[in-house]
Amino acid sequence: MGSIGTETPAGPKLPTVKLDTTLTELYKRGCPGDAGRLGWVSCGVTSLVDLTPDFPRNTKFLYQDHAFIAASRHELKNGNGKLQWSLAKKYLSHIAQRDAFVSGNAPVILFNLGQTPEQREHDRRQAEATISVLDPSQRPELIFCPGPAKIPIKEHGIDRLQYKVVLDGLQGYPLTHDVETHWFLNSKAELARSGLPTPRTDIIETDGCPPAPNSCCTLCADAARDTAHLPTIPAACTGPRGQWLAAQTARILSAVQQRAIPFVFKTQQAFGGAGTWLVTTDSQKTALLSCLSDHTPDSDSDPEEGEGLLRRLLSLLTPLNTHLHPTTILLTDLVPNPVADHGLTFIVTASGTAHFLAAAEQILTGDGSSAWVGSTIHYARQDALRARYAPLMQRIAAWVAQRGYVGPVGADVLESSSSPGSPAGGEVFIVDLNVRVSGSVALPLLRGHFVGRGLGCASSFSIVVKGGREEFIAKWRAPFEEGRMVVMSWYEDGEGGESIADVVVGGEDEARLRELVQAVREGTEEVMF
Template structure:
């Protein structure tokens, strides 16, 4: 039997939402993006582009793979929620009437001290969600399916703050950026000639923009929907990809979302320099509370797979990025946002900090901040969180790392299993006394990872 002391967090979202709130009700969390399907007969308001780039195909069902990732998000993002109320959709029910989603969530959160564990409730549809008039939901991203619910932050505003276009016009220091809008109305997208003209006009700037640069779709996440142009060959490849996808993007413009610019994209200069992931909390009065400053991990395709933190460096990093952190908090406060937020910051050769991405939501590296005491009290000064597919079950994973879990060096922040395809998806946090020991333990963890062999996608 696995013996593990309850995990104690330095603070939780429950604590952070109490700062500067003047006694107002804390929001209810809905950290399961795209958990419900919107009415297919209605136009979609909130369009997201990060599913458009598919350069590789796996032998496993891509929908099943994505479902595991999404289900895991609710666990990882809710890991330091504290006593907040989290609402989650149920998945298919087992023989005993329990949802596998529910079982895994409860097992994950049972690791945390009881007085810091979230209050979970499971619903089968948005109609099952009943909130008091003064309570709003805080979400990862706005979605159509729960639009009728009261929100802590206006969904339209939140969507704009999450967009690459919104950052370009924010007034925050960013690399030189060109915004390319569709300039089409809902009726125009039904006209094939206007559609083709718009596509040619939008793609034309890619031919002359100085390499190296980035192409970023308006709503992208974890590196998906972001294309690095590093050569003429890559320029041609990306233009071909966008040429195929742009018609679909433009077709998503309609009467209820045209003001949100769902089909825009940006071209942005590449600035060489050190990049960090800064995470914070913005209070209702606009105060910025520093959470963590991490290095990010990306896979070979440039997709986010985790982040790493050095706890002894946090005070120095807090001072270094204090100014840009407060600039971001002031901007978000002016737009009516409060809650967790993250930003990717690059420091150029000129010593200036530039915001290259703004993640106005809870982010993947947020749990590393509240876990500082847990790790440092055990002499573990470095920590990383990784997300991976695993070929083993949670039970077998826990057996393989029984000692590390028991002594607190390894924490399962999320775990989802799909028996039909024989894969799991986990969010694993690992602590090490130094980088070398951290890398060794991480290598052991990654030795259990895997996914059915991928094959090139020749559709482009």
């Protein structure tokens, strides 16, 4: 029982966040002829496991996320609740909330992680708490549903859906653009063939697709019936499917073995930096070949652990998706003497012009991989960067619009110089093109919020936090109340005792920003997608 006369300290008073504009407003300006009610589907997807009973893995549009690449055969099963829950938190809540934060006054579709009424209510409370700091006129209408097959567009008067990544279940809904067109616009091979300035690339495509499992052997037929595991061609198969896989794998491994260092290895479709290997040493090349090929298991290890990435990926090629070339592999030149590295974000309009939003610097994991974990923006530099990259953005916008896409685009670009140490102003290369809402899009939309408080730069990044939202905000109470720290996504996992979050932090200058970001990171972990 509390003491008489004591007062409970008041909780933090968070300032209202007013965005300069929103994705919905930007889309309407870019496509003024589309007067219908637009809904946003902002989530991730995997081809690895079903995220929930109502959100199945993609089988037609194959994405190679980090889990698809790194998970062991033992983990790859729908009965692995720990893996499914980990991915669902990131793809169905974390990414969706982050995009919803800047979507504006429009319907945003979110998919339930939990199955019980209590769990679904928890999903809703987490998202509503995140957007509660927004100006009421900019808060999205959050619409929760079980999965892609059950989006209530008629019930909410939605005319068309704009989506982040292709979900198998989106086919059949009225969309702002065709799913297969969107797939090709985001494919690495299509970018290499586009005529846009990209590093020189060798494209290795697989021939045909493997025969049907039932026409091969008992091993393949049994594997196809095993719905719990990813349906890979068994290593012991010596029939037509095994022979096809062996031939395709040999071609790819031979190309990698013969490729001179340095180079970059890429799979066809990925996000968050997955599916990309930077190879600058012999040891990195050896490690890549080991990842691609079937490992020889140790005597005490599970024989199922000997499954390489190529067996996993190529086994998913079917007559349904062969025309999409999802198993294409790319070997690209390394950009020489890079002097600038920016993530461009802009809106492509129906007339084929580019509306510049930002040129941000990307934050990658500190372990030498290419995994994206956040971005930093310097507001005073944006006018100069806009002028610098305007011709390139216009070329991208024209190429994208000609294929029927209107909306947000992100482009990762490297600027090279003929000699090390020379100033920027050399050749610019597109190293990745993301025809969708990018992770850094909030930074330019928060310019007024930060600059109005004397904060000239900002950084957004994803973290895993021990504890919940209230404890985190209380710990960083002063930055939150000053408006220099904002939560854009938060999902509290009560059973796991931790939260996954996306925060954006502002600083007066680069040194003060770095100091605050580092302080936050010291007590948290990075999130990879």
